[in-house]
Amino acid sequence: MWWKILGIVAGVVAWAVIASVLNLGLRHGWADYAAVEKAMAFTVPMMIARLGESALSSLASGYLAALVARGARSAALGAGVVLLLLFIPVHYQLWHSFPIWYHLTFLVLLPVLSWLGGTLLRR
Numbered sequence: 001m002w003w004k005i006l007g008i009v010a011g012v013v014a015w016a017v018i019a020s021v022l023n024l025g026l027r028h029g030w031a032d033y034a035a036v037e038k039a040m041a042f043t044v045p046m047m048i049a050r051l052g053e054s055a056l057s058s059l060a061s062g063y064l065a066a067l068v069a070r071g072a073r074s075a076a077l078g079a080g081v082v083l084l085l086l087f088i089p090v091h092y093q094l095w096h097s098f099p100i101w102y103h104l105t106f107l108v109l110l111p112v113l114s115w116l117g118g119t120l121l122r123r
Contacts, residue, residue: 004078007069011079011114012086015061022053040097047102054106055113058083062117076118080111 026049027034033046042050061083062076069075084107091103 004069004072004075007065007067007072007075008078008082010068011061011065011076012082014064015057015079015083015114018060019053019057022056023050026050026053040094042098047098051102051105051109055109058110058113059117059120062114063120064117065114066118066121071121073115073118073122076121077111077115080114083110083114 027037030046030049033042033049036042036046058080061079065075065079066073087107087110091098091107095103
């Protein structure tokens with residue numbers, strides 16, 4: 001049980017670190033993105049890039065959660081659910097800033113890709 005809890009915590013922390021590093025890369029590698037980031041006036045390609053960051057972070061987060069939890073995929077799913085619960089209020093506040101497809105894709109993929117990342121450990 002403790003390994004699963006530690007795995008979930010590790011997965012959530014890993015998601016935050018990986019997403020932050022990827023966003024720094026996006027910010028420094030794409031001048032137009034950096035110019036509109038504070039205003040959150042993203043174009044569709046920019047939103048897709050942000051979803052890609054989240055997807056990679058979720059996969060890695062789930063993998064790490066399962067690894068720490070000694071192969072328990074439930075820890076990977078748990079990390080994804082915790083991320084979902086953390087981001088629902090954030091996206092509620094930002095609901096007017098993005099189209100609904102962006103919110104739904106981001107939120108649905110958090111637990112799904114985290115779980116999928118956890119399944120990669122067994123292969």
